[in-house]
Amino acid sequence: MATAVLRPAPQIVAHRVEPEPRGLMSWLTTTDHKRIGILYLVTSFVFFILGGTEALVIRLQLAAANNTLVTPEVYNQLFTMHGTTMVFLFIVPVLAGFGNYFVPLMIGARDMAFPRLNALSYWLFLFGGIVLYASIFWSPPEAGWISTVPLATSTYLPSGGVDAWIYLVHLTGIASLIGAINFYVTIANMRAPGMSWSRLPLFIWSIMAYSLLLIIAIPVIAGAVTMLLLDRHFGTHFFDSANGGSALLWQNLFWFFGHPEVYILILPSFGIFSEILPVFARKPIFGYKAIAAATIMISFLGLLVWVHHMFTTPTPLVIIVFAMISSFLIAVPTGIKIFNWIGTLWQGSIEFRTPLIFSVGGIALFTIGGISGVFLAIFPVDWQLSDTYFVVAHIHFVLVGGSVFGIVAGVYYWYPKITGRMMSESLGKWSFWLMFWGTLITFMIQHSLGLDGMPRRVYEYAAVGNLQLYNQISTVGSWILGAGVLLTVINVWRSLSHGAIAGPDPWRANTLEWFTTSPPPVNNFDEIPRVRSLEPMKDIRREVERQAKTGTRARRRGAGEVKVTT
Amino acid sequence: MRRSAHIKPPSRRASLLAVSLALSLFLAGAQSAFAGSILPQSGGSPTANHISNLYSITLYIAIVIFIGVEGTLLYCLFRFRAKRGRVAKQLHGNTKLEIGWTFGAAAILVALAALTFVDLHSIRDPSNSGPGGLDLSNGVQYETTGALKPPNGRALTIQVNGIQYLWRYTYVGASGNPTGLGDPYTTYDMVVPTNTTVILKVVSQDVVHEWWIPELGGKVQAVPGYTNYTWFKIPKAGTYTGQCSFLCGRGHARMIAEVTAVSPAKYERWLSRLSANLKAADANAARCRAVLASGQGPTSVAFTKNC
Numbered sequence: 001m002a003t004a005v006l007r008p009a010p011q012i013v014a015h016r017v018e019p020e021p022r023g024l025m026s027w028l029t030t031t032d033h034k035r036i037g038i039l040y041l042v043t044s045f046v047f048f049i050l051g052g053t054e055a056l057v058i059r060l061q062l063a064a065a066n067n068t069l070v071t072p073e074v075y076n077q078l079f080t081m082h083g084t085t086m087v088f089l090f091i092v093p094v095l096a097g098f099g100n101y102f103v104p105l106m107i108g109a110r111d112m113a114f115p116r117l118n119a120l121s122y123w124l125f126l127f128g129g130i131v132l133y134a135s136i137f138w139s140p141p142e143a144g145w146i147s148t149v150p151l152a153t154s155t156y157l158p159s160g161g162v163d164a165w166i167y168l169v170h171l172t173g174i175a176s177l178i179g180a181i182n183f184y185v186t187i188a189n190m191r192a193p194g195m196s197w198s199r200l201p202l203f204i205w206s207i208m209a210y211s212l213l214l215i216i217a218i219p220v221i222a223g224a225v226t227m228l229l230l231d232r233h234f235g236t237h238f239f240d241s242a243n244g245g246s247a248l249l250w251q252n253l254f255w256f257f258g259h260p261e262v263y264i265l266i267l268p269s270f271g272i273f274s275e276i277l278p279v280f281a282r283k284p285i286f287g288y289k290a291i292a293a294a295t296i297m298i299s300f301l302g303l304l305v306w307v308h309h310m311f312t313t314p315t316p317l318v319i320i321v322f323a324m325i326s327s328f329l330i331a332v333p334t335g336i337k338i339f340n341w342i343g344t345l346w347q348g349s350i351e352f353r354t355p356l357i358f359s360v361g362g363i364a365l366f367t368i369g370g371i372s373g374v375f376l377a378i379f380p381v382d383w384q385l386s387d388t389y390f391v392v393a394h395i396h397f398v399l400v401g402g403s404v405f406g407i408v409a410g411v412y413y414w415y416p417k418i419t420g421r422m423m424s425e426s427l428g429k430w431s432f433w434l435m436f437w438g439t440l441i442t443f444m445i446q447h448s449l450g451l452d453g454m455p456r457r458v459y460e461y462a463a464v465g466n467l468q469l470y471n472q473i474s475t476v477g478s479w480i481l482g483a484g485v486l487l488t489v490i491n492v493w494r495s496l497s498h499g500a501i502a503g504p505d506p507w508r509a510n511t512l513e514w515f516t517t518s519p520p521p522v523n524n525f526d527e528i529p530r531v532r533s534l535e536p537m538k539d540i541r542r543e544v545e546r547q548a549k550t551g552t553r554a555r556r557r558g559a560g561e562v563k564v565t566t
Numbered sequence: 567m568r569r570s571a572h573i574k575p576p577s578r579r580a581s582l583l584a585v586s587l588a589l590s591l592f593l594a595g596a597q598s599a600f601a602g603s604i605l606p607q608s609g610g611s612p613t614a615n616h617i618s619n620l621y622s623i624t625l626y627i628a629i630v631i632f633i634g635v636e637g638t639l640l641y642c643l644f645r646f647r648a649k650r651g652r653v654a655k656q657l658h659g660n661t662k663l664e665i666g667w668t669f670g671a672a673a674i675l676v677a678l679a680a681l682t683f684v685d686l687h688s689i690r691d692p693s694n695s696g697p698g699g700l701d702l703s704n705g706v707q708y709e710t711t712g713a714l715k716p717p718n719g720r721a722l723t724i725q726v727n728g729i730q731y732l733w734r735y736t737y738v739g740a741s742g743n744p745t746g747l748g749d750p751y752t753t754y755d756m757v758v759p760t761n762t763t764v765i766l767k768v769v770s771q772d773v774v775h776e777w778w779i780p781e782l783g784g785k786v787q788a789v790p791g792y793t794n795y796t797w798f799k800i801p802k803a804g805t806y807t808g809q810c811s812f813l814c815g816r817g818h819a820r821m822i823a824e825v826t827a828v829s830p831a832k833y834e835r836w837l838s839r840l841s842a843n844l845k846a847a848d849a850n851a852a853r854c855r856a857v858l859a860s861g862q863g864p865t866s867v868a869f870t871k872n873c
Contacts, residue, residue: 072816072817072818072819076815076816076818143813144813148812148813150772150774150790151773151813151814156730156815241789241791242790242791246791247774247789247791247792248789248791248792281646281654282654283654283655284656284657284658286659286660288658288659289659312776312784312785312787312794313787313789313792313794314786314787314789314793317690324682325679328678328679329675332668332671332672332675335667335671336664336667336671339667340664342635343657343659343660343663345639345643345646346646346657347646347654348642348646349646349649349652349653349654350642350643350646350647350648351648352647352648360639360643364639367632367635367636368632371631371632372628374675374678375624375628378624378678379682380616380617380682380690380784381606381617381624383689384606384607384614384617384618384621384780384785386785386811387776387778387811387812447604448602451602452603452607453602453780455778455809455811458809458819459818459819460819460820465602466602466603
C-alpha cells in the first residue's frame with residue numbers, strides 16, 4: 001500500500017534513455033497502459049460507428065409504415081448487431097480505454113499492476129469483435145442482444161450466428177474480467193503516497209465499481225452462454241422445458257448479468273461527470289463522500305434488481321414486489337448524484353467549454369431516463385410499457401444521455417492529455433447541439449410510440465394512429481444525432497494536426513494526470529508528488545504560486561512543467 | 567448582477583400552482599384523448615384503466631421532479647456562468663441538505679410504492695362478471711381452476727397458445743368433455759362476451775411470445791413449459807387489436823391478435839356454431855376412419871385425403 005508510509009525515494013540512475021519505440025510492431029507488442037488505452041479507444045470508436053450505422057438503417061426501415069427496405073431477417077440481424085455492438089464492443093471497452101489510460105495517471109502510478117495481462121485483455125476484446133463481425137459474411141445472430149431461449153436454440157436458429165454471439169460474449173467477457181481484476185489490483189495497491197481512499201478521484205471510484213460489478217456479473221453470463229452452447233450442439237437440455245430444463249432460467253441468468261451491465265456502462269460516465277464539473281465550475285465537488293458512497297450503493301443494489309426485466313413472466317408476485325422495491329431504492333443514490341452535480345454548479349463560476357457542455361447536457365438527458373425508469377419499476381405500469389418503444393426510449397436516454405455523453409465529454413476533456421493538442425471548441429459545440437437535440441428528438445417521441453402500442457424489435461408497423469408520424473420524427477432525430485457524432489469524429493481527426501498545443505494542464509484541473517506532460521512520457525512521472533487532498537493539482541498550483549510570490553524560483557517538478565496561474 | 571437580485575417567492579409559488587393546476591385539468595378526464603401519446607392505451611377493460619390511472623399519478627409526480635431538477639440545472643447554468651469578478655464559492659457539501667434530499671427522494675418512492683399496492687388489487691385480481699354478462703351460474707365447465715379467480719369463482723376461461731407466428735384460442739371446457747378434447751378453438755380472432763370476466767391461461771408451444779392487447783391491459787409472457795395468467799372484462803362491444811410483443815423470430819411483427827367482444831347472446835350463438843362445425847368435422851373424420859377400417863371404401867388417394 002502506497003499510503004503514508006515514510007520511506008526513502010528510490011534512486012534511479014539513468015545511463016541511457018531508450019527512444020520511444022515506433023512503428024506497427026511497437027503497437028502490436030506494447031504493454032504500456034497508455035498505448036493499450038489508445039488501442040481500446042480507437043477500436044471501440046470504430047465499433048461505435050458500425051453500431052451507429054446499423055441504428056441509422058433501422059431508423060430508415062421504420063421511417064415508413066409497411067416499409068420493405070430490409071427483409072425481416074436482415075432487420076432482426078441489424079438490431080441484434082446494434083445492441084450487441086454498443087454494449088459489448090463500444091461502451092464497455094471505451095470505458096476500459098479511459099480506465100487504462102487514466103487510472104495509473106490519476107493515482108500517480110507508472111503503469112497498471114499487470115501490464116502484459118492488460119495487453120491480453122485488449123487483444124481478446126479485439127478478436128471478440130472480429131468474430132462477431134466475421135459472421136456478417138455468413139449469417140449474423142438474429143435473436144436480439146439478449147438471445148432469449150428457446151428462440152436462440154438450434155431448433156429455431158440453427159445457423160452459426162448465435163454461436164458467433166456466444167463466442168463474442170466469451171472473448172469480450174474474459175477481456176473485461178481480467179481487465180477488471182487489473183484495475184482493482186492497480187487501484188488497491190499502486191496509489192501515490194498520501195492518496196488515501198478518501199482522496200481517490202471519483203472517476204477512480206467509478207472504475208472500482210465498474211470492476212467489481214464485472215467480476216461479479218461476467219462469470220454468470222459466461223456460464224449461461226456455455227449452457228446455451230451445450231444445448232445448441234451437445235444435446236443438453238438446460239433451457240428445454242419439455243425435457244426437464246427451464247426456458248425461464250435463461251432470462252434469470254441473462255438479466256442477473258444484464259442489469260449490473262447497465263451500471264457497468266453508466267457508472268464510469270458518472271465518474272467522468274464528477275471529474276469535469278468541479279474543474280469547469282471552479283469549485284470542489286459537492287458532497288464527495290456522498291457521491292462515492294452512492295456509486296457503491298448503486299453497484300450493490302444493481303445486483304438485486306434483475307427481475308424488473310421479467311415483470312411479465314410467470315414469476316411469483318413476492319419476487320416481483322421485491323424487484324420493484326429494490327429498483328426504487330436505486331433511484332435514491334442515483335438522485336443523490338444528480339443533486340450533488342447540481343450542487344457542484346451552484347455558486348460556481350461556470351466556464352462553458354465543450355467538456356462541461358457535454359457533461360451538463362448528459363446529466364439533463366440522463367435525468368429523463370432516470371425518471372422514466374421509475375415508471376418501469378412500478379410493475380403494474382410496466383405490464384403496459386414492457387417490451388415497447390417506451391423501454392427503448394428509456395434505455396437510450398440512460399445509455400446515450402448518460403454513457404455516451406459522458407464518454408464524449410471525456411474525449412474532449414482528456415484529448416489534450418492524450419495527444420498534446422486541443423480539440424476545436426466550435427466544432428465541439430456544434431457537435432454537442434446536434435447530439436443533444438438529436439437525442440431528444442429521436443428518443444422523446446419513442447415514449448409515445450410505446451404508449452401507442454408499438455412493441456420493440458418489429459420490422460414493420462401498420463399505418464394506424466400516429467405511428468408513422470412518431471416514427472418519422474424519431475428517424476429525423478437519429479440522423480441529427482448521427483451528424484453530431486460525425487462532427488466529433490472529424491474533430492478528433494482534424495485536431496491531431498490542427499489543434500492548438502495544449503501544454504500539461506490546459507484546463508487548470510484538479511487531478512494528477514495533469515501533473516505530467518501531454519502526452520505523458522512512457523514512465524508517466526519522473527517524480528511522484530505526495531498527495532495531500534482530493535485535488536492535488538490545486539495544492540501544487542497554490543504552492544508554486546506561493547514560492548513565486550516569496551521570490552523562490554518555481555522548481556521544475558519531474559517531467560511536469562507546472563503552470564503558474566493567478 | 568448582485569446577489570440581492572432575487573425572485574419574489576409569492577409570484578413564483580402562484581405560477582407554479584397555476585401550472586400544476588392547469589396540468590391536472592389537462593390530464594384529468596382526458597384519458598381517452600391522451601391515450602397512446604402521453605398515457606397508455608385504455609378504455610377496453612378496467613385493468614387497463616387502472617394501469618392508466620396509476621401511470622398518470624406517476625406522471626404528475628414525474629413532471630414536478632422533471633421541472634424541479636432540470637429547472638435548477640438551467641438556473642445554475644445561467645446564474646453562475648463565469649464572468650469578470652465572479653469567484654466560485656468553495657463549498658464542499660452541506661450535510662443537512664444532503665440528508666434532506668436523500669429522505670425527500672425516498673419519501674416520494676415510498677408514496678409511489680404505497681399507491682402501487684393500493685391499485686394492485688384492482689389491476690391484478692379479477693372482479694365478478696357484470697350484470698349483463700354471460701350467465702355462468704350453471705355452466706360448471708366454465709369454472710376456473712387457475713391461479714386467478716374472481717370472488718364468486720365464476721369466469722370464462724380461454725387458453726391462449728402462442729405459436730410462431732399466430733395465436734390459438736381454446737375455449738376451455740366448452741365441449742363438456744372433461745378431458746378437454748373437442749374444445750372449440752380459433753386462431754387470430756378471439757371472440758368473448760361483454761361484461762364477462764375472462765381469464766386467459768397463456769402458454770406457448772415453441773418460443774417465448776407475449777400476449778398484449780393495449781386497450782385491455784398489460785402483457786403476459788407465454789413461456790414454454792409455464793402457464794401465465796391475465797384477465798379482462800370488456801363492457802363495450804367492439805374489436806380490440808394487439809400483437810405479440812416479445813421477439814419470437816422473423817415473423818414477430820406480423821403476429822397479430824384481435825379480441826372481438828359481442829353480447830353474451832351473440833357469443834353463445836357464435837360458440838355453438840363453432841362447436842357444431844367442429845363436431846361435424848369430427849364426425850366426418852370418424853366416418854372416414856370407419857370406412858377405411860372396414861376396408862370397403864374406394865382406394866384412391868383423393869378419397870383418403872378428403873374422405
